[in-house]
Amino acid sequence: MSALKVVIIDYGSGNLRSAEKATARAADDMGGGEVLVSNDPAQLASASHIILPGVGAFRDCRLGLDAVTGMVDALTAQVIGGGKPFLGICVGMQLLATIGREHGDCDGLGWIPGEVAAITPADKTLKIPHMGWNALQFDAAAHPVLAGLRPGDHAYFVHSYGFRADDDADVLAHVDYGGPLTAMVGRANMIGTQFHPEKSQRFGLAFLKAFLEWWP
Amino acid sequence: MLSTRIIPCLDVDKGRVVKGVNFVDLVDAGDPVEQARLYDAAGADELCFLDITASHEGRDTIFDVVRRTAEQCFMPVTVGGGVRNLDDIRNLLLAGADKTAINTAAVTNPDFVGAAALKFGSQCIVVAIDAKRVDRDGKTAFEVFTHGGRRETGIEAIGWAQRMAELGAGELLLTSMDRDGTKAGFDLELTRAIADAVPIPVIASGGVGTLDHMVEGVREGHASAVLAASIFHFGTYSIAETKAHMRAAGLEVRLDI
Numbered sequence: 001m002s003a004l005k006v007v008i009i010d011y012g013s014g015n016l017r018s019a020e021k022a023t024a025r026a027a028d029d030m031g032g033g034e035v036l037v038s039n040d041p042a043q044l045a046s047a048s049h050i051i052l053p054g055v056g057a058f059r060d061c062r063l064g065l066d067a068v069t070g071m072v073d074a075l076t077a078q079v080i081g082g083g084k085p086f087l088g089i090c091v092g093m094q095l096l097a098t099i100g101r102e103h104g105d106c107d108g109l110g111w112i113p114g115e116v117a118a119i120t121p122a123d124k125t126l127k128i129p130h131m132g133w134n135a136l137q138f139d140a141a142a143h144p145v146l147a148g149l150r151p152g153d154h155a156y157f158v159h160s161y162g163f164r165a166d167d168d169a170d171v172l173a174h175v176d177y178g179g180p181l182t183a184m185v186g187r188a189n190m191i192g193t194q195f196h197p198e199k200s201q202r203f204g205l206a207f208l209k210a211f212l213e214w215w216p
Numbered sequence: 217m218l219s220t221r222i223i224p225c226l227d228v229d230k231g232r233v234v235k236g237v238n239f240v241d242l243v244d245a246g247d248p249v250e251q252a253r254l255y256d257a258a259g260a261d262e263l264c265f266l267d268i269t270a271s272h273e274g275r276d277t278i279f280d281v282v283r284r285t286a287e288q289c290f291m292p293v294t295v296g297g298g299v300r301n302l303d304d305i306r307n308l309l310l311a312g313a314d315k316t317a318i319n320t321a322a323v324t325n326p327d328f329v330g331a332a333a334l335k336f337g338s339q340c341i342v343v344a345i346d347a348k349r350v351d352r353d354g355k356t357a358f359e360v361f362t363h364g365g366r367r368e369t370g371i372e373a374i375g376w377a378q379r380m381a382e383l384g385a386g387e388l389l390l391t392s393m394d395r396d397g398t399k400a401g402f403d404l405e406l407t408r409a410i411a412d413a414v415p416i417p418v419i420a421s422g423g424v425g426t427l428d429h430m431v432e433g434v435r436e437g438h439a440s441a442v443l444a445a446s447i448f449h450f451g452t453y454s455i456a457e458t459k460a461h462m463r464a465a466g467l468e469v470r471l472d473i
């Protein structure tokens with residue numbers, strides 16, 4: 001096992017401070033490691049773990065990521081080519097999809113086939129955004145990142161669009177909100193959470209630690 | 217199932233807690249960050265800082281409070297008070313706030329809410345509405361007030377709430393100025409009228425004195441979250457007691473803190 005070096009990708013989206021601090025806390029819990037917020041694609045080559053955060057609209061995030069010269073290529077090389085453990089958070093997770101439907105269609109990275117579409121609960125009294133703490137139900141409890149965590153624990157969500165995976169096997173966890181909503185997707189060395197681990201207190205830190213301990 | 221959120225609110229003046237928990241074991245009870253840590257550990261679902269600093273010079277202190285809180289507390293934080301332009305929002309978000317609450321600036325310039333939602337996303341734009349009962353042609357109506365309930369705007373509150381949602385607010389923080397500080401319970405009629413009129417979540421605020429009031433706010437007021445200051449600050453009830461009471465009443469709350 002090589003040394004832990006987490007790179008959190010800075011592409012002008014979201015509150016990177018929270019992601020950085022929570023990841024650093026999780027790293028400290030396991031003996032320390034380097035946690036770097038960077039917009040330099042070259043840093044990905046020496047990363048052991050890569051985190052792509054993201055808040056706001058799908059299209060804005062996609063454009064923001066594309067605007068960082070060389071970042072998508074570096075990500076593709078390290079995550080798809082190099083097989084490095086990757087975590088997408090919120091819109092960072094949604095970008096894994098083939099296409100996003102928010103404010104018009106926009107291509108995602110297409111690494112986990114599916115679309116990101118508006119949440120439309122059958123129960124019209126349910127509020128949008130889906131905002132707050134919801135209980136996670138694990139669809140893949142044996143996944144290395146979920147294995148040590150407790151199903152039923154709550155994570156913090158805030159989103160109006162959700163990930164609809166083409167293949168059910170790519171959905172690792174969901175929550176109930178007038179029907180199932182995708183809470184976590186994963187395939188090979190990639191995972192993505194609709195919830196915000198950096199805002200999910202004890203559970204969130206345990207989740208981040210489990211991600212950092214994952215060397216697929 | 218989505219849980220009802222319990223949100224303690226801290227009033228902060230020039231970087232110091234004005235109305236806060238009176239815990240003897242705090243190193244510095246006036247430090248908002250110390251109090252935020254307590255609420256984080258106690259399992260509060262979110263935290264709200266209300267910056268009541270009147271002087272312009274004291275304004276920057278809130279950024280340091282938010283920054284230090286975000287370094288230590290891994291929970292959602294909303295900051296309200298004095299949010300007047302896009303730079304205010306950007307600076308608060310960069311300091312580590314997750315949401316910003318816009319109050320007076322929404323009344324003086326409603327399009328600001330739309331611009332803010334477009335720029336930063338609806339998820340971080342809360343519109344705070346201070347409403348009061350008024351007599352309109354012999355009938356009770358709800359009207360929007362500013363400046364802590366002192367200044368009348370003539371704006372009818374339910375239509376205003378709908379407009380804010382349409383402009384892109386992600387959430388409403390609704391305070392009954394009639395009930396604020398009374399401990400007589402939420403204005404349930406007001407809360408329900410607004411919550412039922414908008415597709416976005418409504419946080420009920422103003423008037424909590426007992427734990428049953430919290431339950432009523434959700435069950436009868438249809439609020440998605442309940443905010444309180446005094447009952448937590450003065451130690452009348454803890455977050456844990458509040459959640460246990462709401463769970464016993466059959467509401468969904470997060471106990472796995």
